[in-house]
Amino acid sequence: MFDKNRTKGTLILDGDVFSKLHQELISKFRVKYEIDSNLIIDYQLYGFNNFDEKLPSIKKMIDSENNLYLNGKYLYNKWRFYKNGSKLIKLSREFSFAYFHALGYKDVYDFLDRSEFINDKDRSNQYGIFEKKIISNDKEFYVGYYIGENKSIIKTKLTVSIGLKEVEWVLYYWEDSKLSTFVYHGTILDLRSVITVLFRKENSNTDRDAYMSIYYGNEKVMHKPFLKGIYAGYDFNVQPVSGEIVFQRVSSTTEQDEIAQSKGEISPVLENYLYNKRLIIQNLLPQNILELSSYSQYMNNVERIQGYYYGFSSASNEQINFIKITIFKSGKIKLIINNNLYFSGLLQIDNNDLIFISKLESLDRKLKLSIALNGNPEEKLFLTGYFMGAFELGSINAGKFCIMNIKSIDKKINLQDEFLQFENNNSSFLYSDLFKKLIALSEVKIEKKDNKKETSFLNNENLKKEQSNALNRIYGDYYLIYQEKESEKNIVNEININLEGKAIMKQDQFIYSGNALSFSGGLLSLNFTTQNDSPFYFQIMIFIGKHSSETANYFKGVANFLNNDLRPTSYTVFLIPKNKFVNTYSEKEIEDFNYNQVFITELMKIGVDLGVKSE
Structure with missing residues (x-):
């Protein structure tokens, strides 16, 4: 029966x-x-x-x-x-x-x-x-997470009927207090160790198709607390998008709805893992190969600086390191430090012919390093730049470097002998020449050390405490204010810093995202690397000392970024906690100030002088 x-x-x-x-x-x-x-x-x-x-x-x-x-x-x-x-x-x-x-x-x-x-x-x-029991009601329930619009986490729910090869995928979007729901129904196209699903718009309540591929593992293995996969579809601007999605298994559809439809906090582990794991294809068709991206037209600048380089770096712990850098035509870069640390990465070309930025990682992917390289074409002999990252586990370092193309080095100089001489007594012809360049780059003269390698200036425990203490003191909402030199216009941006070190900055229609890092001595670095999901670089260095957003009226520092002409620009900036204003004015009133005299007067009350006289 x-x-x-x-x-x-x-x-x-x-x-x-x-x-x-x-x-x-x-x-x-x-x-x-x-x-x-x-x-x-x-x-x-x-x-x-x-x-x-x-x-x-x-x-x-x-x-x-x-x-x-x-x-x-x-x-x-x-x-x-x-x-x-x-x-x-x-x-x-x-x-x-x-x-x-x-x-x-x-x-x-x-x-x-x-x-x-x-x-x-x-x-x-x-x-x-x-x-014959072709129909099966066996179902598995999952709550899914992926990066959506404006880099926010979108919650979804996935119901899988393996026997029927059916999948239901429901997406939830919160806009203010309104919840929008999009439902996809699809059929599993293939089931080995991977579930592949095509969601047709005819079977869903949306106007577009979607695709998903999930690693499911052995069908007989019942314990699957998490699944990982990729999705492909379109965003609200009808731009093709894809990215990674993570599903966590739950026991019932009731638990599924309770988690997926809530506005509650998402695990920071998930948010950290999924960050930047979204690819957007802009809805602009390139007419030639140089229009593939905003920086493709500058690839000739990479060709200009390609080659093999030797040089030295000076770190914030006063340690001098011998470095070798290889730059390839494609923008690939390899870095060797002291002949025993190997890093590789890709140069990201900024929208000008001067600055190259790269994120590198060691061969085992445990150590990370970021460098900014000055590719000034007027400099025929040297390439200079800055670095920040980890040379060893549990320590952070930052500093400057100067390198020389080996074609520019006198052929009579034996580079291996030069390095051995440097290792033994910190002196060699090449080291002396490049070290002068490093000193010229530095705002504070670097004292040459006679002793050999020193331990890093932060051990792992100190680093964790330093970062945690600083973020606990300064997380929150701020105004970033500076005066534009050319127009004398007062620029006001909004910044949010969270406890995980994530930083968001809003300026008119632009949204910048990045991170916040603290350094020994009370320095705070805000590094914004994307502008509306496109590569960008905007760095702010602020001295916070031992103060917090509660004890200080404002923090003062320097911002480095590209102006409208895509030229490197530096401004003195003020980071002001929003709570210094809300006691007197509402958020709407602050917006309506439009940088006028009332706003300037209020800034001067708490000690911020933008260089504009108040009436």
Whole structure:
């Protein structure tokens, strides 16, 4: 015996039984509207795309009988599947009962028993499908997370029916206090160790298709607390997007809804893991290879500086290191420090011909290093730059470096001997020459050390305490204020710093994202590396000392970024806690100041002088 409840939610019909169902729907349509269906074009007959809702259609007939608003193309697609040779036709959700209700039947069993279109062979075949237990109600419930618009985390829920090879994916978007829901239904195309799903818009309540591929592992292994995969689709601006998505398994649909629909906090582990794992293809077609990106046209500058370089770096712990750098035509860069630390990365070309930025990692990917290289074409002999990162686990270092193309080095100089001489007594011809350049770069003269390598200026425990203490003291909302030199206009940006070290800055229609780092001695560095999801660089160095956002009226520092002409620019800036204003003015009133005299007067009350006299 079979259980009728097995067909709840999803129904698999024998192909000939579905054909008879379709035939009876067409027959009722002809009688109801007294019109020959053969005279009506398909999209009007079934009710999809640009059909006229006022004219007769099967969709209109079914909707009126069920008090529902159904997708008319669903029946059309199923009919095409059958005509193309499908032996089994699967009806999901409301479609598993709506067609029968429209014909006056309670359900599929009532249809099989009473329909004049069904014969004994049809009944036997359909009941045979039920008895073979083709339908399975085994489901797995997951809550999913991925990076969406404006780098915010989007919560979703995923329901997988492995037996039926069905997937339901629901996305939740919060806009202020309003929750928007988008529902996708798809069929698993392949199931080995990877679930591949195509979500067609015809089977969903959205106007676009989506694709997902999830690593599922061995189907027989039941313990799967987490799944990871990739998605592909379109964003709100109809730009192709893809990225990584993480699913966490839950026990029931109730728990699934409770987590996915809540506005509660997301695990910082998830937020940190998914950050930047989203790819956007801008909806602009390049007309030539130099328009592939905003910096493709500057690739010739990489070719200009490609080559092999030797040189030295001076670190904040007063340690001098011997370095070798190889720059390839493609922008690949390899860095060797003291002949025993190996890093590699890619030069990101800034939108000018001067600055190159690269994030490097060691061969085992445990050590990270960022460098900014000055590629000034007027400098024929040296390349100079700055670095920040880890030379060893548990320590952070920063400093300057100066390198020389080996073609510029006198061939009589044996570089290996030079390095050995430097290792032994910190003196060599090459070292002396480059060290002078480093001193010229420095704001404070570097004292040459006679002793050998010293331990890093921060050990792991001190680093954790320093970062944690600083973020606890300064996290919150701020105004960043400075005066533009050319126009004497007062610029006001909004900045948010959270406890995890993430920093967001808003300036008119631009949104910058990056991180906040603290250094020994009370220095705070805000590094913004993207502008509206495009590569950018905006660095702010602030002296905070032992103060906090509660004890200080403002913090003063320096900002380095590119101006409108894409030239490196530096300004004195003030970082002012928002709570210094809200006691007197509302947020709306502050916005309406429009940098006018009232705002300047208020700034002067707390000690900030932008160089503009108050009246």
